[in-house]
Amino acid sequence: MIQPVPTTRSRALVIGAGIVGLSCAFFLRRTGHDVTILDRDPNGDRASLGNAGAIAQPEVMPIAAPGIVSKLPRYLLDPLGPLYIQLGYAWRLWPYLSRFLRAANNRQYAASAESMGSLLVTAFDDHGTIHQETGLGHLLSKDGHLWVYRSPAVRDALPDWKIRERQGLACTFLNRDDLVSEEPALGPMAACAVRTNDWATYVDPKAYVMGLMTHLREQGVAFQDCNVGTLDGDTVTGTDGRRYPFEHLVIAAGAWSHRLTEQLGDWCPLETERGYNTTIPSPGISLNRMLTFAEDHFVATPMSMGLRIGGAVEFAGLKTPPNFNRSKALLELAAKYLPELNVDGGTEWMGHRPSTPDSLPVIDRASRYSNVFYAFGHGHLGLTGSATTGRLIAALVRGEEASLDLTPFRIGRF
Ligand SMILES: Cc1cc2nc3c(=O)[nH]c(=O)nc-3n(C[C@H](O)[C@H](O)[C@H](O)COP(=O)(O)OP(=O)(O)OC[C@H]3O[C@@H](n4cnc5c(N)ncnc54)[C@H](O)[C@@H]3O)c2cc1C
Structure with a gap:
């Protein structure tokens, strides 16, 4: 053969x-x-077609993080929370889940992050090659990215940043005043942020x-x-x-x-992590760059057709119809951080991320x-x-x- x-x-x-x-x-x-x-x-x-548009070189950390096992029961009880397994689907998930749980340790976490870093280190150059020949580079906005925090939990992310720094990725800490001067639309819930410039977004992935x-x-x-x-x-x-x-x-x-x-x-124990978003054509606010709300696990991306608010991980297979209450729940969360946000008239979307346990x-x-x-x-x-x-x-x-x-x-x- x-x-x-x-x-x-x-x-x-x-x-x-x-x-x-x-x-x-x-x-x-x-x-x-x-x-x-x-x-x-x-x-x-x-x-x-409908994703959040990020070229996110620093997002090298795997989902199977060492602390995730203790958080799972809380997540699983909340069907609109950041990670949910549909009850009827749980038994089919075992080949994936058993390997996911095995990968959720410090050694495997760091190893996967190093491997992902080795893959993504040329992401901008390789996208650049495509842009050069297609003329599509104008769709990429290079305004960087902020991880926004509502509590001192930012300290929990420091070990991850040590791994990223070893890969040559840089970040800056912003206190509340710095943050609001960069993103005036953020309300009092946003306490501080971490900024990276090794990040860009397609303003229209489709x-x-x-x-x-x-x-x-x-x-x-x-x-x-x-x-x-x-x-x-x-x-x-x-x-x-x-x-x-x-x-x-x-x-x-x-x-x-x-x-x-x-x-x-x-x-291959491939699964789909279903993700949701809403694109709001007239959000009534403007953001200068993509934001990730770190503790609440959702993102907001300014796009050419509006503001896209999305996130969530839902294990329910490839055939279950979307549960757009998830998109609505993400909008409610976003309105807490962005008090002037107008959520009317949005288009809801669900996509199947192709995911491996590591x-x-x-x-x-x-x-x-x-x-x-x-x-x-x-x-x-x-x-x-x-x-x-x-x-x-x-x-x-x-x-x-x-x-x-x-x-x-x-x-x-x-
Ligand atoms: C909410 C959400 C936000 C995201 N945000 C980002 C982001 O900001 N940055 C980022 O890097 N990634 C992001 N992603 C992930 C990213 O969208 C996916 O990883 C990526 O689009 C997968 O691309 P793909 O080509 O592998 O799969 P797909 O885009 O799903 O394409 C697979 C294609 O295969 C075809 N196909 C399947 N089976 C057959 C068959 N038997 N015969 C013929 N055709 C077949 C399908 O019709 C489909 O067109 C996000 C995903 C979601 C859901």
């Missing part, structure tokens, strides 16, 4: 027209491959995705509507029976990827097929890590050595 690694241009298929699949297609096309992207719904259910699709079409990349049903080492078959032979295949199907890798003999994506070659590659599982950081993942996958397809050690990102680690 193992096929030789060609070094010349080849016919490459990418499954998934989310930001990760598009970025893989971009770097593959750039190095001369004939690329076709298959997606069952190119304009539909994709985390990439426009970025659509702009990249347009560019790829102009470069000769083909898009096919195809709900992938089965696959092996040389052909993908749609549920309508159409067959797509390939020389190289990249699986970048977001939260649905594990269903495809399983057919190739590679199991918060690290899978960037790898299939164990049985050397011409099949995996690019999924980026969780909260798929937009941030997309361009680097695309560059690394293109290098693997060319048979080159990757620019960083990909061992922590192997599918076999589970």
